[in-house]
Amino acid sequence: xxxxxxxxxxxxxxxxxxxxxxxxxxxxxxxxxxxxxxxxxxxxxxxxxxxxxxxxxxxxxxxxxxxxxxxxxxxxxxxxxxxxxxxxxxxxxxxxxxxxxxxxxxxxxxxxxxxxxx
Ligand SMILES: [Zn+2]
Numbered sequence: 001x002x003x004x005x006x007x008x009x010x011x012x013x014x015x016x017x018x019x020x021x022x023x024x025x026x027x028x029x030x031x032x033x034x035x036x037x038x039x040x041x042x043x044x045x046x047x048x049x050x051x052x053x054x055x056x057x058x059x060x061x062x063x064x065x066x067x068x069x070x071x072x073x074x075x076x077x078x079x080x081x082x083x084x085x086x087x088x089x090x091x092x093x094x095x096x097x098x099x100x101x102x103x104x105x106x107x108x109x110x111x112x113x114x115x116x117x118x
Contacts (some may be wrong), residue, residue: 003040006033006106007047010063013108015055023113026061030110032068034103041065070103 010031018026033039044065052058070083074090080101081091089096 002037003043004047004051006037006039007044007051010044010048010106010108011051011055011058013106014061014111015057017108017111018057018113021111021113022115023057023111024116025114026058026111027114028062028064028110028112029058029108030064030066032066032107032109034068034105034107035070036100036104037106039065041067066109068103068107071101072098073101074098 010029014026014029014031033041033044045063048063052061052063070088071080072083072088072090073080074093074095075097076095077090077093079090079092083091083103088098088100090098
């Protein structure tokens with residue numbers, strides 16, 4: 001069910017972006033999926049395929065999912081480092097006082113669209 005609501009969010013964001021760009025049809029969408037979301041890519045792809053019909057602009061779109069690593073910013077030394085696995089700590093100084101700055105969200109990174117020639 002987690003994947004279903006994420007698919008809905010991706011479609012909504014992509015459709016809004018397509019509308020903003022004056023697109024008639026979206027051909028390809030690249031989506032960054034944060035590692036923290038713990039998404040099952042297969043399941044997410046399934047829901048995207050099933051639900052894109054509700055968005056005429058996206059009905060033929062191909063979705064590419066790319067996992068995004070978690071990055072944290074250290075509140076002690078200010079460095080940003082990439083994390084692997086749970087138990088986040090600063091990769092530079094080892095402090096545990098860190099804030100997640102990437103890898104905790106969905107992001108439409110890139111889109112190929114067709115627009116009406118005027
Ligand atoms: Zn640090």
